[in-house]
Amino acid sequence: MLGSALAVRLVADRQSLLVPRISVGASALTLVLALLLFLQQLGATSGRMLGLGLSVFTLYIDWLSTLMALLVSAVGLVVHVFSVRYMRDDPAYVRFFVLLDGIIAVTLLMVLAGDLLTLLLAWHLVGVLLYFLLNHETRRRPATRYAFWTLFTHRIGDLPLLAVVALVYHAFGTLAIPEVFAALAAAPQATTLLGLPLAGTLGLLILIAAFAKSAQFPLHTWLPYTMDGPTPVSALMHAGIVNAGGFLINRFAPVFVHTDSVLLLALAVGLISTIMGSLMMLMQSDIKKALGYSTMGQMGYMVMECGLGAFSLAIYHLIAHGVFKATLFLGSGAIIAKARKDPNIPEGEIYQFMVERKVPRPPVSWIIFAGITVTVPLLIVFGAHQLVDGGFLHRQGALILLLFGWITGAQTLFFVYKIGGERPFTLLLYVILSFAMVILTYVVVGHAFDALLYPDPDFREALYQAAAVDSGWFVLVLLLLVALIAMGWFIAFRFVAEGQPPSRRWRTLYLNLYTLMSREFYIADLYSRAGEAVLAASKRTNALLRWR
Amino acid sequence: MLTLILFLLAGLVLPLFPLSLGVNLLLQQDPASALGGRLAHPAARAGLLVLLPLVGVGLLALGRLVAGGEVGALATVFAMWGGLTSVFYAFRLLSVRDGRIWLAQLYTSALALIWVGAAHEVPPLLPALGLALSLLPLLFLFDGLAVRFGSARVGLYPGLGLCMPVFSTLFILAVLMAVAVPFSPGFFAISELGFGGVGRNELLTLLPLGLSWLLWTWSGINLLAGIVFGTPRDDLAYADLGARVAVRHAAALLALALFGLFLVEGML
Incomplete structure (x- = not known):
């Protein structure tokens, strides 16, 4: 996919018609390779490492990584094919395809990473590339603003992962994922310098990293607001990228078996996010924003499943959710256009209940x-x-x-x-x-x-x-x-x-709750105010020190 | 005592607040001033950006040598001082709109982190070089903006992404490199400082590294939002980079990315 991104950029000026062909072709080829890899792994008895002879850029081929690679490449191909016509008249058509190829490449690198540094690199670059894809409409201020929210939150999620990599390297002297798990299994009682249990500390840090990528409370505000990006980007984000949290928790499952009570945090945060996302979804009048909150709720459920120990169920959930959410996003534009002409709700009890608000007396x-x-x-x-x-x-x-x-x-x-x-x-x-x-x-x-x-x-x-x-x-x-x-x-x-x-x-209570929820519990406002306060304090300090 | 003096001297160039005021004054010199005139050419400032950390690393090594390697408590104090300086300048960087000030403050924030690693015996030379070299592409591109528009300043000429796409692409890559995004030498320098330091003191190492890194991203995005994104002004004449200059810049960025890989291979 990286080769495709480069090829698209190189041929764009001379052969613009080739751009979608190269990009979609590379995407299809990636899917075929991912499928072959998955089928090959089905018959295997264990995972294996692949590398280039460097300390980084190693790949770990196991059931989880190949299954996730299959999902990412399948969603990637659908989004590519959809984008060919959807983005055709866009002046930034070439840039879009370069970035799309790039983000799918780094997402694949993330799920296939065989060492923690490669995982960190890819984890980080997903956020960076997503920032530019969400900023596709470069003139729009809201696009810039909310793309920044996304990148900043993702960066907050990068920090715990950096700490994980540093702690693991110090503890075991290796970053190769299977070796790290083997070393931890051999010394499950290892502690950090501060005397904290190493496995528990790693588990906690991994969860925080996952919460940021999967839009979990209180790191969720970036997801529902990033609707200024093109629809294919929304589909990719909601069907693929937000799943990174669930993948990360599963990737580190051998760490969590040595933890005690850490998964309760996943249960609590997942539960809060599920309830909050579902409530917020019901409050939205914008279909894409409603889908955004729905994703938050679904991701909450996925994290909660991990918090309950049902790790593989979370993977099934994220795949199922990815497929239906991509369909909903890619179809949302057509549905809105159709609904403007004809709401297409069949006459009958549901029509009376939903549209005419006539509540029949239960019989x-x-x-x-x-x-x-x-x-x-x-x-x-x-x-x-x-x-x-x-x-x-x-x-x-x-x-x-x-x-x-x-x-x-x-x-x-x-x-x-x-x-x-x-x-x-x-x-x-x-x-x-x-x-x-x-x-x-x-x-x-x-x-x-x-x-x-x-x-x-x-x-x-x-x-x-x-x-x-x-x-x-x-x-x-x-x-x-x-x-x-x-x-x-x-x-x-x-x-x-x-x-x-x-x-x-209980009308008064209901209205108060409604108001609170319509402002989305003031969480986004709180973050905005905090950001403005930090910027103002920075400016005052600089003025005081004459910018030296 | 001599070690303390040498460390304080090193703190002038591997900046520790308030000793950092001097290096900021130097790096922010207006080209119209006498000293600024001598540093007007970007190559001269680039040389300075690379030379200063090397001097600092030399003084640091000398200080350690004089103390016979026994610098325990003193090194911890300097590590905390360096960490606080780094976060303080990263915080100040958020409101900076002028290119020269931005680079000077980022230099201060980044190079102050060397003290965090040094306290835990991370060899400082390569991380210092990595952090300093990561700033160079942006230095040259800021100079390009100053030549075209009279000054390199956020918000004066937004929307360059639409009018000067080649320049903007390189500018984005240079900003990402400056704020230590993966594949930049800065990222691997931070990793090296983190991996080395965490073995001695987790909080003292990871807290300043993480906070500074986070705030650099925020301020880097502020740069992009005010220069690359937005609606272009109609009253300005825009001239994009020529192919030859663009290739030169791209080659430099690639070389730096390869240097980053070299750093990581040396680290692991």
């Missing part, structure tokens, strides 16, 4: 429906897990994920009740069947990823154990949560049945 007893809503999704998620992996009950992480599956399913069924209609139970049946299919697929594919990425069952168990807390407390909190959530559903059903939704009942 059936709320107690029956609430009972179905609370019990059926729970049975489905429990049954699916039991069917695929009977021994899941002793894994705390799996139980928490099951809880989330239950909440998601119940929310869907609650929506069916709110819509009402003439045949609510038929609609309910369709939704339940769809939900069962989704959950079963999720569990089956999740287990396939488990077997592919972490074939050693003991290692998988160790990951879950690293994320576990005291079992007595866990059971207590889990039961309390289940009871609270079930009670919450029953209350919500009752309010809807009485035609008194909570938003009407």
Whole structure:
């Protein structure tokens, strides 16, 4: 891809028609190579290192790296093909393709890196190249401003990774990834100079680096605002680059098995980001910004999965999310254009509910429906897990994920009740069947990823154990949560049945919350103010010292 | 005592605040002044940028030699002083809009970090050279701006990316090199200081390195936002770089990137 970037730049002045052909051709070739590499690795028993005889630029070919390379090159090809026509009339067509090739090259280098310095180089360059891609429309001030936010946040994420590299090199005298993991496994109790456990410190630093790249609270503000870049860049960013955090955590999985409680931070931050991203998504009127917050929420879920010890599930999640989010972004322009002519929402109950805001009176007893809503999704998620992996009950992480599956399913069924209609139970049946299919697929594919990425069952168990807390407390909190959530559903059903939704009942509180959320909790404003204050202080200091 | 004096002398050129005021005064000389006239040519200032750290490294080595290598507490004090100076100048760099001041302050912030490594016995020569050499491409391009527009200043002539694309591409690369983005010798110098220093004191090493590096990025982006990006003015005449000059600059950047690789190979 780097060769393609160079070739595109060289031929651009003489043969501009060749630009997309070279770029798309190189992208297709990269996909083929990535596929071959992945297929070859499927039959292998372990990973292997490739290098040029230098200390840097080594590659580590294993299941995780080849799978990620396949994802990156596939998304890269789709974005390339889409860009050929989408960007055709853009005066900066050539620059765009050079940067696009460049960012895919460094992303591939990042996922395939065999030593920590190469990983750091690529990790850092992804942020730099993204800055220039987001700044594509060079005259627009917002583009420059938000591209800066992106680069600055990514740079904040580079610092912990630099610290990781330095600490590892000092501790083990090597930067080769497999050697580092072997050395850590041989001395899991190693400490830093400050007396902190080395594995725990590394784990913490890796998580912070991942949070910055994957837009996790409170380092999330760059993602929803970077909508001034071209749509293909948004697609690449949301389907590929934000996944870097999940990849990094998985790459360092052998570090996390030696940590104690560090993964709880991933769980907490992921949970906050999931809730915040989903809430913010619902508040947006701009489709791209809504998708931006949706990505934040999804990445939060992915990080949370890692925090629960379900590392391979996070990889499956990021691949699935990447595919559907790229589709949504690339289709968003066409959808907006179509919707301007015809909203294309079929007449019926959903139209009345969503567009005309007519809330029908639910036709059936709320107690029956609430009972179905609370019990059926729970049975489905429990049954699916039991069917695929009977021994899941002793894994705390799996139980928490099951809880989330239950909440998601119940929310869907609650929506069916709110819509009402003439045949609510038929609609309910369709939704339940769809939900069962989704959950079963999720569990089956999740287990396939488990077997592919972490074939050693003991290692998988160790990951879950690293994320576990005291079992007595866990059971207590889990039961309390289940009871609270079930009670919450029953209350919500009752309010809807009485035609008194909570938003009407506690109007002042609702409006205050709405205001707070419409300003996105003032986090971006806070950062802006802090930035301005730092700049003003810098100017005052310089003036005082006469700029010397 | 002699070691202390030698270290303080080194602190004039591997700048430690407030000794750094002198080197900043020198590097910021107005070409219209007597001393500035002698340094008006960018090659003279480039020579100075490379020579000063070498003098500093020499004085540092001499100080260590005089003390017989036993500089423990003194070196730690100087490392903290260097780290604070670096972060302080990186912070000040955020509001600088003039090219000469920008380079002088970045020089101060970058070279002060040598003390952080020196306290932990990281050989200072290559990192000092790496950090100083990374500034040279920008020095020449700032000079190009001053020749064209009368001064190298952020915000006076925005949008050069559209009017002078070749110059802008090189300018972007030079700014990235100056703020120690990977493949610049500055990046590998920082890595070397970090890898070496972390074995002695993690916080004292990583905190100033990380903070300065972060703030350099911010100020580098300020440069790009005010010069390369934005809407170009209609009342200015723009002249892009000729092919020969552009190739010369690109070759210099490539050579520096290769030097960076040489540094990393030496480091690992």
